[in-house]
Amino acid sequence: MKNWRSLLAIVAVAVTTKAAAQDPAEAYNLSNTTVQGTARSIGFGGALGSIGGDFSAISVNPAGLGVYRSSELSFTPSLKINSSSSVFQGETSNDNNARITINNFGIVLTEAPKGKRYERRSWKAVSFALGMNRIADFNHDYNYQGNNNTSSASLAFEADANHYPGNVSTPGTLAYTGYNAYLINIPLNNYYTAVPFAGGIRQTNAIQERGGISEYLMSLGGNYREKLLLGATIGIDNMNYTRSSNYTESILAGNTYNPQNFQSFTYNNQLNITGIGANLKIGAIYKITDFLRIGAALHTPTIYGMHEYTDYGIISKESGLTHSFSTANLLPVQAADYTFISPLKSVLSASVIIKKWGFITADYEYVDYSSMKYYYTTGYDSTRGLSYQQEANEMNQRIKGAYQSASNLRIGAEIKLTKYFMVRGGFGYYGNPYKAGYTSMERMDISAGVGFRSKNFFADLGMVNSSYKFSEQAYNDIDYAHVATANTGAASPVADVKYTMNNIALTLGVKF
Secondary structure, eight states, X not given: OBOOOSSSOTTGGGGOSSOOOOSHHHHHHHHOOOOOOOHHHHHTTTOOTTXXXXXXXXXXXXXXXXXXXXXXXXXXXXXXXXXXXXXXXXXXXXXXXXXXEEEEEEEEEEEOOOHHHHHHOSEEEEEEEEEEEEEEXXXXXXXXXXXXXXXXXXXXXXXXXXXXXXXXXXXXXXXXXXXXXXXXXXXXXXXXXXXXXXXXXXXXXXXXXXXXXXXXXXXXXXXXXXXXXXEEXXXXXXXXXXXEEEEEXXXXXXXXXXXXXXXXXXXEEEEEEEEEEEEEEEEEEEESSSSEEEEEEEEOOOEEEEEEEEEEEEEEEETTEEEEEETTTTSOOEEEEEEEEOOOEEEEEEEEEETTTEEEEEEEEEEEGGGOEXXXXXXXXXXXXXXXXXXXXXXXXXXXXXXXEEEEEEEEEEEESSSSEEEEEEEXXXXXXXXXXXXXXXXXEEEEEEEEXXXXXXXXXEEEEEEEEEXXXXXXXXXXXXXXXXXXXXXXXXXXXXXXXXXXXXXXXXXX
């Protein structure tokens, strides 16, 4: 089973003296964006493309600014409660975390003429907006554990040493890592793993991810003759991501096949990625009648300048001995700078407006994830003798081979209970970005909310429950053609993870 969900397979980072985190999964994390802005928009499923009048709409269809008739200032803190359930080697593990984040803050300045000025002017309203919408959240915790007697992550060290014997003395390679951690040895003519997995070992992995993408934006929109609404947004996306993982293998009680007196080894890794990107969004909304609106928006690819840094180390234990080395001593620091381009995104929308009762709205979103691209520059060295252009071309071919286009659908409604109070509900479906043969990653959102609005003040409470499943290999597929240990050939074990996210947001705002 192939899988690109994990940004970093547990031993992959040691393959090269350059950072190895650029992969199809990182590309998807950067491109899989959904506005998490105001509580009002969360309440009706984020179907903002033809509704407008909400700060979050600026990151979906900026033509929504044409709905405004007064200026406003808003702020949205949110509580995110996430949980995971993982099945690995027949065992189930659970994890959870809770964090407070800022979903959005912003100001909309509107100039809307009244009376005779309104009648004379073709542009019935013009609005300018500044602020921030959070468009991705990377705060996840999950773990898995189970017993195994068919393979070990240390076999990757063994295979590298036998295939490239010179790597044993080359810092940063798998062979070097395994040899200096006393996890492979050479009793005869071949290197062998010191981990007695055939007699039974315990494998555990704990992963903690933090960070997100905040889009800082500047937008302009207007209303032409109460028929055509137009808008444009310049977005500056600030991305930060941290992933910490601790993978451990330890001997099971009763394992008598242990000539090297192996006890355990732990591979710990911390990956830090930061980046700044820029994009443009343009959109239009057309009022067919007072009851029906249609909308369309186009989001250009976001061009990111990225920097990443990896700190890693390994601790192994034999009977009475402990071996430890990391980037602080024998292992090289890994860092890289590169460019990443996310895919183009298009949005089509429609809304039915019933002024006394509320509205029903829907968005259709199309994203071609196979068009994601990396670009490397001079100095991005390859231990395989490839140029930086060849490295980038190979990575982009892997993306094309793993990803496809996806269709996303958001549907929502708002019902007015009184002049001042309303209730909301919504649903979202986000299609699988992976081709057949890879892990599936469809997502379902169910949302609800309530709101209060007066002439000069508004408060909204919204909640969305999101769920998806993915599979992750505990370590990379192993080159068994160069493994000398007996009883090899088994596939690397896979963890199946179900993840649930709850986003509870409160928006407070004033109109002026």
